[in-house]
Amino acid sequence: HTDGQLRFLHTVADGPCDDSYGVQVAALAGLPRSVVERATDLLAFLEQQAGGARAGELGAPQTRDSGQASLMGYFAAAAMKSTPSEHPPVPEHVASVSERLNATQVDELSPREALDVLYALKNDMEGAR
Structure with a gap:
């Protein structure tokens, strides 16, 4: 790839790819x-953790599981930093719209009734702005 653009070739080679x-x-x-983005x-973070090692080289994850574990560790650490108090309350x-939508038996509505419900929910959302 050049300049962030990917060009597919019509050949497949054995072994790990270099990128x-x-x-x-x-x-x-x-x-x-x-x-x-x-x-x-995340890819840059993982590549930094591997010290720039390529697949099969010393320092690079040798299996998909070890690479996945690094990524899962990253997500777990990020989740630990987040607390429920950091999230703004739902308006x-x-x-109200969410409750009404959850209570609606969509499979029991005719197409016209479904459209009416959708317009009503949309109007409620727009009216609250």
Whole structure:
């Protein structure tokens, strides 16, 4: 890849690749930019933890499990830093709309009734702004 762009070749070679292309594939697949940027940050973190070692080299995770464990450790550490008090409370109108939506038996509605419910919920959300 050059300049962050990925070009697929029509050949497959044995052995580990020399780089990670998952983030580029995610971008090509149309994942939201924020997701791709977060994945780029996580990849940089993991590469830093491996000391720049490539697959199969000393210091690099030797199995998918060990690499995954590093990533899970990162997420666990981030989760430990977050406490429920850090999250803002849900606005009352959002909670009300959520309750109404959860109580709606969608499978029992006709298409017209479903559309009416959707418009009512949308109006409630817009009216609260």
